[in-house]
Amino acid sequence: MLDINLLRNDLDGVAKQLQLKGFNLDVVKFSQLEAQRKELQIKTEELQAKRNSTSKQIGMLKSKGENTSSIMTEVASLGDELKNNENQLNVLHQELTQLLSNIPNLLNEVVPFGRDETQNKEVRRVGVPRDFDFEIRDHVDLGYGLNKQIDFELASKLSGSRFYVLKDKIAKLHRALTQFMLNTHIDEHGYTEMYVPFLVNAKSAFGTGQLPKFEEDLFKTSKGDESLYLIPTAEVPLTNLFADTILKEDELPIKMTTHTPCFRSEAGSYGRDTRGMIRVHQFDKVEMVQIVHPDKSLDALEEITAHAENILRKLRLPYRVMLLCSGDTGFSAAKTYDLEVWIPSQGTYREISSCSCMSDFQARRMQARFKNANGKNEFVHTLNGSGLAVGRTLVAILENYQNSDGSITVPEVLRSYFGADVITS
């Protein structure tokens, strides 16, 4: 959520900045609502003040045993008008909040202008894609060849399309990967391991920016007449741990990591990546979240990105780092780096991690603050990064480490977790 004062003070400037993200701010509507709000709020508070002072007066008179009937009839007539005003004001506040809730975050000034993902900027490229002297297979064929250790048919029977079942060694490799990622972040990068709910309430989903705008991307469960949402990323529970919290300045930065499944409806992605485990309704991810001082958030973004990269480096997977352009940067983000890993079967790099600085956007939505040096409460900055998406990492390993006989060499760093050098049928 943006600071409403930003809109009050520089509406056109903000509207212009939002254009970069492709968002059209309804400045006329905002101005109207805001003007109405101001008038009505002043009037309402005047009435409230009058009611309060009169009531106090009645209290004083009564304690002296004096007659209060005339003053009481005077204040009685306030009631209806006041209630009326309060109700109208409430509606206005709701409309303003709704408008505000749907406005995306402002971009950091270094974010390059661009319409869509084709205009993202490559920042660096690490590792060189391997030359294969045999006909390569994609991860679907590889999994099929390895005794169906990746099984889409079975998953379809259970749940439908965009799910997968892993078996035996590949299931174990999947688990080994998770352990390796978590341990690296905990032991080498200084994150605290967490375990969090996979179902969250609407307030939490609002806090990180999934609601109200992106409800259709979420899976929604029902619990009586209340509903909970399956998390699309552990960013949601991790960040919301600090909702309605005022931290001490010396508690910052807070660095947390966790491993969770992630659930995405993939509404609107019909026909894209229908084959394989690249785009699915459920996948595991190791997530990093940092809660930091506002002055430190851009540095922290570099750091969190480096942490995600470190996993790819250790796995010796070729990748590149993309600075997302204005049009491709997400709703809540001020600046985002995507990590893209080399996928041999597609001859291209595919997103495997997204690291974002959300500035105070989420913090304001969820009231996550710290007491600054002047004793003032100030919004923290929040960041998150995948470190990494486990399913896609598995795909990258299978494809990049495949051998001509269809077996898979296990990356060196995983061997102590996996217990073998190679995966065969």
Place this chain on the structure above:
RNA sequence: GGAAGCUUGGCAGAGCGGUUGAAUGCAACGGUCUUGAAAACCGUCGAGGGUGCGAGCCCUCCGUGAGUUCGAAUCUCACAGCUUCCGCCA
């Protein structure tokens, strides 16, 4: 799922329907004292919002939402959460 109790500021804990946004204690912060620290003493000390250049003035908030009343932390109702006991269960 059944029963009882509870829900007030960072924590603990008062609070006859009327100058209570809330006593008191602890914690925290500033200061006096001290070579330094502790103790003692003095002071500050919830959050959000409106308005104003500003000192300030005003509004809202005692789990949430309705209601009664001129006036609600205090009364009524509904809901939620927590605790304990019973049942069921990984």
